[in-house]
Amino acid sequence: MSKSIEVQDLNVYYSDFLAVEGVSIDIEPRSVTAFIGPSGCGKSTFLRTLNRMHEVIPGGHVKGRVLIDGDDLYGPGVDPVLVRRHVGMVFQRPNPFPTMSIRENVLAGAKLNDKRMSKSDADGLVEKSLKGANLWNEVKDRLDKPGGGLSGGQQQRLCIARAIAVSPDVLLMDEPCSALDPISTFAIEELISELKNDYTIVIVTHNMQQASRVSDKTAFFNIAGTGKPGRLIEYNDTSTIFTAPTVQATEDYVSGRFG
Numbered sequence: 001m002s003k004s005i006e007v008q009d010l011n012v013y014y015s016d017f018l019a020v021e022g023v024s025i026d027i028e029p030r031s032v033t034a035f036i037g038p039s040g041c042g043k044s045t046f047l048r049t050l051n052r053m054h055e056v057i058p059g060g061h062v063k064g065r066v067l068i069d070g071d072d073l074y075g076p077g078v079d080p081v082l083v084r085r086h087v088g089m090v091f092q093r094p095n096p097f098p099t100m101s102i103r104e105n106v107l108a109g110a111k112l113n114d115k116r117m118s119k120s121d122a123d124g125l126v127e128k129s130l131k132g133a134n135l136w137n138e139v140k141d142r143l144d145k146p147g148g149g150l151s152g153g154q155q156q157r158l159c160i161a162r163a164i165a166v167s168p169d170v171l172l173m174d175e176p177c178s179a180l181d182p183i184s185t186f187a188i189e190e191l192i193s194e195l196k197n198d199y200t201i202v203i204v205t206h207n208m209q210q211a212s213r214v215s216d217k218t219a220f221f222n223i224a225g226t227g228k229p230g231r232l233i234e235y236n237d238t239s240t241i242f243t244a245p246t247v248q249a250t251e252d253y254v255s256g257r258f259g
């Protein structure tokens with residue numbers, strides 16, 4: 001399940017605009033890595049290159065390499081749709097299919113992989129995924145009700161259940177708590193800590209406390225000015241980034257002096 005990510009000298013472009021330049025980073029399996037940095041420094045752009053989601057934007061392309069457990073994500077013949085099944089993504093705003101039932105939401109991706117899944121296999125997968133997302137107890141008596149009827153925090157956990165139902169190797173999360181209240185945020189943070197036993201997790205967050213609470217490693221990105229590319233400035237154990245960073249800009253950012 002959980003796999004390593006190795007990025008070698010990656011540039012990310014929107015057509016001819018260089019949005020992110022020269023990122024090299026090694027991410028270990030069964031760990032949580034936080035991407036932090038000021039607005040526009042390319043955190044989301046870079047995150048999306050880890051499952052080729054940037055390619056859905058016309059002109060989005062990369063130079064450099066991304067290896068998942070040594071396999072080149074951009075190698076010839078690699079199908080981006082398959083990549084996204086192995087490297088799942090959870091977005092800023094919970095995006096369940098609102099009229100689909102909770103059960104159908106969980107199964108949405110998994111059914112694409114296995115169209116002939118038996119009813120008992122599907123039931124088992126729904127229960128396992130919802131338990132994995134810490135949502136089972138809250139919804140087990142209303143699995144056939146629409147996903148849109150859940151609270152924001154529940155919807156986000158439903159999206160996590162949907163993501164893990166396809167047994168990904170990596171889970172990418174782009175500010176997964178930014179639309180949630182503090183209690184739902186706490187629930188998601190607890191969940192992230194549990195999920196790291198099975199998945200490699202990368203999370204973009206603007207919340208410094210969140211990065212320090214949930215992540216093992218932190219990557220600080222920065223941008224030299226408008227129109228300039230974002231760069232990875234410093235990457236280290238989260239405790240080091242927050243208590244003894246080696247670069248002044250990192251210290252200024254984590255101590256709230258800018259951004």
Ligand SMILES: Nc1ncnc2c1ncn2[C@@H]1O[C@H](COP(=O)(O)OP(=O)(O)OP(=O)(O)O)[C@@H](O)[C@H]1O
Nearest residue numbers: 014019037038039040041042043044045046057230
């Ligand atoms: N679809 C797009 N087309 C063109 N340029 C884009 C697109 N999305 C982002 N960019 C540009 O790429 C750069 C990086 O943006 P990105 O959203 O990745 O930064 P970010 O660090 O995630 O910002 P934020 O914290 O505000 O979400 C910015 O200059 C942005 O304007």
